[in-house]
Amino acid sequence: MKVVVMVKRVADPNVNIRVKEDGSGVDLENVKMAINPFCEIAVEEAIQLKDKGQAKEVVAVSVGGKDSEDQLRTALAVGADRGILVEAERDLEPLAVSKLIAKVLEEENPDLVILGKQAIDSENSQVGQMVAALMGFSQGTFASELTLKDGEVEVTREVDSGLQTLSLKLPAIITADLRLNEPRYASLPNIMKAKRKPITTVSAEDMSVDITPRIQTLQVEAPTDRKAGKILSSVKELVEKLRTHEELI
Amino acid sequence: MNILVIADHDNQELKETTLNAVDASLKIGGNVDLLVAGENCDAVARAAAKISGVGKVLKADNPAYRNQLAENIAPLVVELAGEYSHILAASTTNGKNILPRVAVGLDVAQISDVTSIESSDTFKRNIYAGNAIATVKSTDSIKIISVRASSFDKADLSGDASIESIDHVFDAGLSSFIKEELGATDRIELTSARIVISGGRGMQSSEGFELLHKLADKLGGAVGASRAAVDAGYVPNDMQVGQTGKIVAPDLYVAVGISGAVQHIAGMKESKVIVAINSDKEAPIFQYADYGIVADLFDAVPEFESLV
Ligand SMILES: Cc1cc2nc3c(=O)[nH]c(=O)nc-3n(C[C@H](O)[C@H](O)[C@H](O)COP(=O)(O)OP(=O)(O)OC[C@H]3O[C@@H](n4cnc5c(N)ncnc54)[C@H](O)[C@@H]3O)c2cc1C
DSSP: OEEEEEOOEEEOTTSOOEEOTTSSSEEOTTOOEEEOHHHHHHHHHHHHHHHTTSOSEEEEEEEEOGGGHHHHHHHHHTTOOEEEEEEOSSOOOHHHHHHHHHHHHHHHOOSEEEEESOOTTTOOOOHHHHHHHHHTOEEEEEEEEEEEETTEEEEEEEETTEEEEEEEESSEEEEEOGGGOOOOOOOHHHHHHHTTSOEEEEEGGGGOOOOOOOEEEEEEEOOOOOOOOEEESOHHHHHHIIIIISOOO | OEEEEEOOBOSSOBOTHHHHHHHHHHHHOSEEEEEEEESSOHHHHHHHHTSTTEEEEEEEEOGGGTTOOHHHHHHHHHHHGGGOSEEEEESSHHHHHHHHHHHHHHTOOEEEEEEEEOSSSEEEEEEGGGTEEEEEEEOSSSEEEEEOGGGSOOOOSOOOOEEEEOOOOOOOOSEEEEEEEEOOSSSOOGGGOSEEEEEOGGGOSHHHHHHHHHHHHHHTOEEEEOHHHHHTTSSOGGGBBSTTSBOOOOSEEEEESOOOOHHHHTTTTTOSEEEEEESOTTOGGGGTOSEEEESOHHHHHHHHHHHO
């Protein structure tokens, strides 16, 4: 079985993001970049399928700038076999990214595609579902567990009401939630080995896909910050405040 | 303008987040219809017909729609889309699951988790865990929008819309339902509760959370949790509040034994009044709290409960 995993380069979740003064976007200059945490989980799941002998090949794909190669190398260092970079000059919208991925999948013919359930920068939570629709695949979003069966994959999803288990016909799209697994760290020898694994680069412009923007960003602003309030000296005082001052309880 | 709202429900009950999605639609302006796709979902359609501002309820009642499988519901929405300028759903797990498939069917973009309607084509949404707010304008002919329920009011229930049955059946045959494990259903829904008491890693165990349930029951509130508490298995996943869990904005949010990581703050910072109870006076949560108590939660929470 062949598994494709998608990885996105994003600002490290631990860095403080600042909005540019001119309101044109966020300032990513000199910000530490990382693999999107949900993509990391997606990669780990694919590697676990390989460890169990259920996946033969794991291909990592990224759509982004040239530097997204770093995140593909991260995926290769934990066990992906090869990488494909669809190089795009600017930030693309989810629909455009999905169309480019679908184009790659038509070539690759995977049995299973695993992505993160959302990217922590743009927070759209769209690409997995869009790729599934473009390919006519089944989809198991927000997955916390998956089990391969003959021609099918059973997926447990974290939904608002609790947990839901579905059976999906292969090929299928899975989007990973936080509790799907605990990603491993790459060992130094594997990081070295990953440098020799192949990464193919294709240009988004050359893929005959319509990637014209549909959405204009008019402004990006900082949220109005909450101000720190008061440390109270007792629970009694708290109850008093909530009762008489706020009239909440 | 004609707007279609996809109702969120479980075939028995209409989810309150649908009322928020209708409120967002009324802010866009125009005629609002509601789609109830499910199986034996008569009661839901009748409840939906009572939402003020809804013109008509479209009821698609078929086993193919029972479990809200995106592969089956999305083509139905695409089929109906011709009449509409906007298609909305609350960004619940169902809305998030279905809408991108609809967008592909119509070859248009989707705008996710909208927090404010600026005009019929311009919206605000949070990015980077709420550290930035983007104002975006859609240039597509049909706008597909998921809305953050907690950012909108609930539409009233004094309407009397007509109910129309639609009989298109789409059964992609790609996926099937096996089972579900529901969280506690007898408790107040987290996303619509007026008061939310959330616990973190500091609760130490499921038993620790019982303290919070007792307090919440007394206050008529719901109980939420941080990711760390869910990961540790103290409580089920449907209680997680945060960037990647549920977004809440109650009148009162009490964070107990929660440090205040940005990903948690992203899910509760629009609450009206925030209270933090934490033994570490340096915990970041205090920077967001209107009232803070620096104390051991195992003393403070029982005392809180005894005083209300
Ligand atoms: C991609 C990504 C997504 C995430 N999404 C979410 C999300 O949706 N929601 C979320 O919550 N987190 C999320 N997180 C995790 C987040 O970064 C934090 O790790 C998490 O919120 C920490 O939970 P906590 O505050 O309960 O635990 P901790 O950070 O360990 O804090 C525990 C707190 O309890 C206090 N405490 C301990 N014992 C006591 C006591 N006896 N009395 C009083 N206080 C006590 C401590 O002082 C401490 O402040 C996400 C992280 C990533 C990377």
